[in-house]
Amino acid sequence: MRIFSGIQPTGRKHLGNHIGAIRQYVAGQDRGDPAIYCIVDLHATTVAYDPAELRARTYDTVATLMAAGLDPGRCLLFRQGDVPEHSELCWLLCSVTALGELNRMHQFRDKSLDRDLVSAGLLLYPVLQAADVLAYRAHEVPVGEDQREHLEVMRGIAQRFNARYGETLVVPEHRIPEVGARIMDLQDPTRKMSTSAASQEGTVYVLDEPEAIRKKFRRAVTDSGAEVRRGPDKAGISNLIDVLAAVTDSTPAAVEREYADARYGDFKTKVADAVTAHLAPIRERYADLRADEDALEAVFAAGAERASALAGETLADVREVMGVGPPRAHRRGRR
Numbered sequence: 266m267r268i269f270s271g272i273q274p275t276g277r278k279h280l281g282n283h284i285g286a287i288r289q290y291v292a293g294q295d296r297g298d299p300a301i302y303c304i305v306d307l308h309a310t311t312v313a314y315d316p317a318e319l320r321a322r323t324y325d326t327v328a329t330l331m332a333a334g335l336d337p338g339r340c341l342l343f344r345q346g347d348v349p350e351h352s353e354l355c356w357l358l359c360s361v362t363a364l365g366e367l368n369r370m371h372q373f374r375d376k377s378l379d380r381d382l383v384s385a386g387l388l389l390y391p392v393l394q395a396a397d398v399l400a401y402r403a404h405e406v407p408v409g410e411d412q413r414e415h416l417e418v419m420r421g422i423a424q425r426f427n428a429r430y431g432e433t434l435v436v437p438e439h440r441i442p443e444v445g446a447r448i449m450d451l452q453d454p455t456r457k458m459s460t461s462a463a464s465q466e467g468t469v470y471v472l473d474e475p476e477a478i479r480k481k482f483r484r485a486v487t488d489s490g491a492e493v494r495r496g497p498d499k500a501g502i503s504n505l506i507d508v509l510a511a512v513t514d515s516t517p518a519a520v521e522r523e524y525a526d527a528r529y530g531d532f533k534t535k536v537a538d539a540v541t542a543h544l545a546p547i548r549e550r551y552a553d554l555r556a557d558e559d560a561l562e563a564v565f566a567a568g569a570e571r572a573s574a575l576a577g578e579t580l581a582d583v584r585e586v587m588g589v590g591p592p593r594a595h596r597r598g599r600r
C-alpha cells in the first residue's frame with residue numbers, strides 16, 4: 266500500500282490541517298510502503314508570494330510535520346521543488362485533462378476572486394496535484410474533505426491516461442477521516458477553518474500558545490440552545506464535538522453522552538483544555554527542530570533522492586507509452 270499526500274508550505278498549520286491531514290500522515294507512516302509526504306512549494310507559487318518567505322515557511326512546515334510525529338526514517342519526506350519529475354509529469358498529464366473541468370473547480374473559482382492576476386498555474390493546480398500523486402503510483406491519499414473534488418479530477422486523469430495509452434498509472438483512492446474531515450472556523454462555523462480566513466480569531470494554529478487557544482475557544486460562536494449535541498441548527502457545537510472527539514481519539518456520539526448535562530461554557534473549557542494538551546508537545550518539539558535549518562535541508566536532500574528514483578520509474582513508463590523522447594532501448598543511462 267503506497268500512501269501519498271502533499272501539504273502547502275503555509276508555515277502556520279491550523280487545527281483543521283492537523284486533524285484532517287497531519288494526524289493521518291503520522292498514522293500512515295507505518296502502513297505505507299512507503300508513506301510519501303511532500304511539501305508543495307511549487308503549488309505555493311500559483312498565487313502572489315514572497316520568495317524569501319516561501320523558503321522560511323517551508324522550513325516552518327517541515328518542522329511542524331516532524332514535531333507532530335513524522336519521522337524521515339519511517340516515511341519519505343521531501344520538498345516538491347527538489348524533484349523535477351513532478352513538473353514534467355504535470356505537463357504530460359495536461360494532454361488528458363479537460364479544460365472545462367479545471368474551470369469548474371471550487372478552489373479555482375474561490376481563489377480567482379479579487380486577484381490582480383489569476384495565474385494559469387492556479388488553473389493547473391489540480392493537474393500538478395495529480396502529477397504529485399500519480400508519479401508515485403500511490404494507492405491512497407489522506408486528505409481533508411475540501412480535497413475530494415481535486416481527488417476526483419486526479420482519478421479522471423489517471424483513468425483517461427490508462428484508457429488512451431494502456432494501463433500505466435494507478436488510480437488512487439482518497440482517505441478522508443471519519444471524524445474531523447472538515448473542521449470549521451470557530452467564529453463562523455458555516456465555513457471551514459482556513460489559512461486564508463479573513464479573521465484569525467476563528468482559526469486555531471498548531472503553534473498557538475495555550476492562552477491564545479483558550480481565548481479562541483472561549484469566544485467560539487455557538488447557538489442559542491443549551492444541549493451539547495450535534496444537529497443541523499447547531500454548527501458551532503457540532504464542530505466543537507468533532508474537535509474534542511478527534512483530539513481525544515473518541516467518537517462524537519461518546520462525547521455527546523459524556524457531556525449530556527454540561528453547559529456550553531464548561532464544554533468549551535473542556536475542548537480548549539484537550540486541544541491545548543494535545544498541541545503542547547508538538548509546539549515544544551517544533552522549537553528545536555526549526556532552529557536547525559541545515560538538518561532540515563539534509564532531510565529534504567535525502568528525501569528528494571529517494572523520491573526522484575521512484576518518480577523517475579513512472580516517468581520513464583509515461584514517456585515510453587506517450588512516444589516522448591527516445592525509445593527505451595536507446596535510453597541507456599538516460600531517463
Ligand code: AQP
Nearest residue numbers: 272273281282285286408409446447448458459460461
Ligand atoms: N478545515 C479543515 N478541516 C479538515 N482538513 C482540512 N484541511 C485543510 N483545511 C481543513 C486539509 O489539510 C491538508 C493540507 O491543506 P493545504 O495544503 O491546502 O494547506 P493550507 O493551504 O494551509 O490549508 P487551507 O486552510 O485549506 O488553506 P486555504 O483554505 O487558505 O486554501 C489537506 O489535506 C486539506 O484537505
